[in-house]
Amino acid sequence: MTSRSNMPARKVLPPILMIGFAVVYGGISLTYPLGTVLRPGPGMFPLLLSVALLGVAGVLLWIGDADEIIWSSAMLRPSILILGSIVAFGLSIETLGLVPAILAMSVLAMLGRVGARPREVVGLTAFLIVISVSIFVLGLGLQLDLMWR
């Protein structure tokens, strides 16, 4: 079971994530010209926003966070494989073409679920290739290379 203890880390991590984001974006903003109040430069508005975010996150840290982070090891496998399947599609679509991209994506995505059977993986992947080609390439006429040129 997920622990419901009020470990301090559980309360401070969300505001700290935001503080980190604010510091990074505020720091980058400072590298752009700030301009004047009359004619604000590209750095002014993002800097103000970063300071605001820092303030809000600071208040959140101070009053404490009522929520609890619920993280479980069950998240790990789908996170890695689903995100991996999208990245695989993104990397292969331009160089290898649509069919290999879907092949890679579908297999990785199906493995993201505990208990996927090999027959299902093969069957669904074939099905997805057929419907995507018929809908997007034949039906809607999108310019997608099926295989590498």
Next chain:
Amino acid sequence: MSIFHDIAQGFSVATSFQNLALCFGGVTLGTIVGVLPGLPPITTIAILLPITFHLDPTSALIMLAGIYYGAQYGGSQTAILLNLPGTTSHAVTALEGYELSKRGLAGPAVVTATLASFAGGCIATLVVMTLAPALGGVALRFGPADFFSLIFLGLIAACSLTRGSFLKGLCMVVVGLLLGLTGVDVNSGQIRFSFGQPGLMDGINFIALAMGLFGVTEIIQRLAENGSDEGRVTSFRLRDMMPSASQFRDCVAPVLRGSAIGSILGIIPGAGPTVSSFVSYVTEKKFSKGRAKFGTGALEGVAGPEASNNAAAQTSFIPTLTLGLPGDVTMALMLGALMIHGISPGPQVMTEHPTLFWALVASMWIGNLMLLFLNLPLVGIWVKLLSVPYRYLYPAVLMFIAIGVYSLGNSGFDVILTAVFGLAGVIFVRFGFEPAPLLLGFILGPMMEENFRRALLMSHGDPIIFVTEPISASLLVVAALAIGGSILATYRRQGAADSNAFQPPIHTGEGDA
């Protein structure tokens, strides 16, 4: 006055047999393409746009209206059924709609969305007909300071959407605003926050952001629960798809309020239509009868925002056509399409081309009506999607997302960006940050900065302009009250929270990270 003559003429053009047939074709195609997951309204319209190129302007415009409604309708389906919002307003629809779906109430949610959006469209059409000439001027009265404050108010409203704390919503809004600034700054040519990636120089792709934060995140969450088939609908008879009489009655007031909010905000160019569904949602969360159910699936939370969104789409034609200022990206695309057909926006459009203006208003209304009759009987078919076991559904959804995102700009980078936002979404949700306010901030970020700069330029650098301009000042007062009230409420809740902490919907884990 001759305005009634113009209206009648507009309707008679729109209702010719050929034009009705084109509208029907547009609605059907728009729905079929729009209901594919991963293809948001803007992509759907962009894909189908070329079909209208060889038609004459009026017919093209009528078919476009059909496509627009079909695409919007298809988009609300994927938002409700699969938590895949393709626009900011659909992100609001998904808040309650998807919760209803998970409880097996997808049918009533979809039907309510359809009916509410039709009602909103009708009311707004009446508003446009009676008040159009007077309303054209309202938008012109809005100065940069007023726009800034309106956006500010809209963002504050969005923070109150969150099921978690107001402060966390505020964090998400600011993160969204910052992400929205990615890319070339129009004033200085400075490239900001691109982290050296050429793919980020034109800004972050909205669809990659929305699909990642909502769609991908949801898939990972469901798989962590081992892909249970919750929300399986077993009966697809039309009768079981319909909301009950009492649910129907409960939605009347939200629809009316939503239509009023949408009609008014739609007139304000730029931020108005985008903000309207958020404002409507927050209003219903505070005032509707079913407010206790908000967050766990309330039909009122679907009805109000859908009515508001569609009403705003109608009234936003006034600034879109008279000022050339579209309300959102979808409208911007529609405007572009109209310009391809030789219709240039400007203050004269209503006086010099009255038939065209009213034919457009009429065809939008007819498109909406047609959708109602075409699609209510088909609701069962779309909902049947949920009877596909989840283990087969999610790889297909992922594939549609990937191809949809890729086809926007033929960019593999955008697909990878979707994965990045999917990861961010998982972290946000686990940490109790609701992603919907981020989307609104993202859309409004550049607009807010632009008006901030202009207001300061007008006041010679004196920030007091935001409180001396009457419209701006009153909007800021409302926003300040909302902030004060929400922080107070958070503080009170905090006291009672320890025993009753907010729980994201997952309880399967055994270890902790």
